[in-house]
Amino acid sequence: MKNEIKFYENMLTINDVVKEFSTKILQVIEFKNFIIIRTEYNSQISDNIFCINYKNEIIWNISEIIKRSEEAYTGVNKILENIIEVFLFTGVCYRIDVIERKILEKKIVK
Secondary structure (H helix, E strand, C coil): CCCCEEEECCEEEECCEEEECCCCEEEEEECCCEEEEEECCCCCCCCCEEEEECCCCEEEEHHHCCCCCCCCEEEEEEEECCEEEEEECCCEEEEEECCCCEEEEEEECC
8 A cells, every 4th residue: 555645834644644843844755664854944943854654753863863963954865765865054965874874975065
């Protein structure tokens, strides 16, 4: 059965289970067993990338993988079924294994 994912403003609905985030959802990327979402950031909200399972529960926040103080992430790309790239406002790109929860590569892109 295909999972039904909908989002509007700051509300994420997965198979009729609703979760509210503190800021608007900007990006949703589907994987086999989870999704990655990126929310809007502001002066109070950073570390704005989350891994969510199909029960709409948070598995991890990006701050658990990239140990930096309050970073704003401006983009996420799916590379493989277990690898994403995340982009920081400062011009740094991290390649991350989302299953192992570890950084594979860091590079400057600006």
